[in-house]
Amino acid sequence: MTTMLGAATLDHAAVRREMGKERLLKLYKQMLLIRRFEERAEDSYKKAKIAGFLHLYIGQEAVATGFYDFLEGGRDFSVTSYRCHAQALLLGLDPKELMAELYGKVTGNVRGKGGSMHFFSKEKGYLGGHGIVGGQIPVGTGGAFTAKYLGTGGVSVTFLGDGASAQGTFHESLNMASLWNLPAIYLIENNQYGMGTACGRAVSVKDIAAAKAPGYGMQAFTFDGLDLYASWKTAQQVVAIARAGRPVLVEAKTYRYRGHSVSDAAGYRTKDELDRYKTLDPIERIKTDLIAEGWLTEAGAEQIDEQIVARIREAVQFAEDSELPPLSDLTRNVFAEQ
C-alpha cells in the first residue's frame, strides 16, 4: 500500500488546525534555525574558516523538521548521511558546539575529530552523520534492533539519499527489518541528485519507496518534501506504524538549493530549475501561512529571524574563540578509554 501526501491530497488548513499555533511556530523557528546556521557555515567556509566538505541541507528543511516532531531524543534513534546538521539542531544540540565542530575546535560536538559530516549525540540517540553513502543504513537498523531487544518502545529513523538507495546496504537492511519486525523508518530524501547524477540516471524507478517497499512486504509513503504539512502528517502515520512494530519505507520528494557540497557549482542543472524550486521554499510558505492565520506578524517574523541570527552569531564567535584540540588528542579515542 502506498500513501502519497502532497498539495493535491492534503488539506493544509486542516493540518494547520491540528498542529495549532504554538507547534507551527516552533517548527517554523526550527526550520529557520537550520537555514540560518547553514548559511552562516557556508559564509565561514568561503572565508576559509571551515574546510573539507560542507554538505548543506538548505531547501530540504521541512523533511527532517516534520519527522523530529514525533521523535523523543534518547528513546528514539536517528542516523543520517554526511548531510547531518539539521538533525543535530532538531534534537536540540547547541549551535555553539556544532559550529565549533565545523571549525575543528576542541569545544566541538566530537572534539574536532569529525567535522561537518560527523555530528553525534549519545544522549539524544543521534547515531550520527556518516560519510560513506549507504553506510549508515544498517547502523540505523541496529538502533531499531536495540529498541526491540530492550523493549523500550523506541523507533529508529534512518535518513538516506536517493543515491544511497542503489547501495547493497539498503536492500540488506530493509530485508532484515521486515523479516524481524523492527521499529525502523527508512526515509529517502530524494533531492533529485546523487552528487551530480540526476536520480533518473541512477535509480531504475521513479517513485523509489512505492516501487521498492512491496519487495520487502513493507508499507510505502511518499510525500512532498517541500511541504512541512505533508512531512508532519506522514511522520505522524509512519512513526505510529514503527512503534507498533513494523518497518516503513518513506520517500520525500525534495530539493537542495546548494550543490552536493559547497565546492560543487551544480552545473548539471539549470538556473530555471533552481528558481522554480525556490518559489516553493518550505520556510517562506510556512511564514506566509502563519501571517495569514494571524499567528505571526511581519514584525514578529523579523524579530524571530533576528534572534536566530544573533544565536548563530554567538555560535560563530564561540567557535572562533575556541582552541584547536591539544596535540595530546591525536591518538586519544582510537580505543575506548574504559
Added chain:
Amino acid sequence: MNAALVSPPLKPSRIINQKAGEPINGFKGIVTGDDRQLLSTRMAICQALYEEMQRDPTIFVMGEEVAEYNGAYKVTKDLLKEFGPKRVIDTPITESGFTGLAIGAAMTGLRPVIEFMSWNFSFVAFDQIISNASKMCYMTGGMFPIPLVMRGPSGAGPRVSSQHSHAVEALYSHFPGLIVVSPSTPFDAKGLMKTALRQNNPVCFLENELVYNAEQEIPISEYLIPFGKGDIKRAGKDCTIVAISRCVMWAMEAADELAKDGIECEIIDPRTIKPLDIDLIAESVRKTNRCVVVEECYQTGGVGAEIAARLQDICFDDLDAPVGRVTTTENPMPYAVNLEHETLPKPHRIVAAVKRACYF
C-alpha cells in the same frame, strides 16, 4: 609471565570426539580432575560465550547458521537451546547488513557477537568494519565506543581453494581502532574471548578451522587473558619462532624435527596481533639472537614484516641473523594437493627457515 596465564600442553586431539557416540554438549567440557576439564577449542569459545551471556543480558549472538544449525563449525552449539531465538539469531546471508546492524546495536547499549562463517566473507562487510566499527570511537571523540566481537575462522581450510583461504591478521591489524586476536589453543581462546566480551572495542577474533579440534585440559574456574600478553609455547635457547594461530602447531612439529639436529627453538605465540607483545618477543630474541616469524598471511605487509621492523628498532644489536619469514606464498590458494601444501607455511618450510637463521 604470570604462570596462571600460560597455556597448558595440548592433548592429542579427537579424544572428546571419539567418546562412544554420545552427543557432546557445545560448551560443557569433560571433568578430568579438581578444577580441570578437557575440551576442544570450539567448545572453549562456546563456553566463554555461554558464561558471558549468562552474566550479561546485553550480549547476543548473530550470524549465518549460528542458531538452528548450531554454527557452520559448531562453535555456537546449544546456545540457541540455552538462550532462545531472541539472543541467538540466524541471519540471512547478509554480512554487510548484519555487521552494520551490530555496530548500530553496539552504539545503543547492546554487546553483539557476530559470526562470519569464515573471515573470507568479512570482505563483503569490509566497509562496515573499517569505515564504521574501527573509526566510530575516534570520530565521535570517544562518545560512541563499539563493544563488538566479530568472530569466525580465518586462514585456509583444507582444499577449499582461493576464495575461502584468507588469513586476515595483517589486514585487520593495519587499521587503528580494531583489536586483533588469534588464539591457538582452547585455553587461550576461552580466556581471550571472555576478555573480548568485557571490553568496549571492536575485536576481530580470528579462529582457525584446524585449531577448533585441538584439545586441552583447562581450569573450570574463571580466568581471563588480557590482550597484548603473549605466551611461550615451547622454551628453547637457539632460535625464536614467533608463530600465529595454527602455525603454532606447525612450529611445534618443526621444533621437534630441529631438536633432532640439536637446535632448540623457543616458540612465542603472541595470541593477540593488536596489541602485540613485542616485549616478550624481544626478550626471547635477546636470548636466542635469532628470529623466524611463521604466519598464514602473505609476506608483503604481513605480521612478520611488522615484527621484523620492530625487532630491528629495539634489539638490532642482538640479532645474529636476518629475521626470517615463513608465510603463505604470494599466490591465491590453489586446489591441487601438492600446490596447496607448498603454499602454506608448513613444518618443512619452517625447518628450512630456522636452519638458515642458524647458518646450519
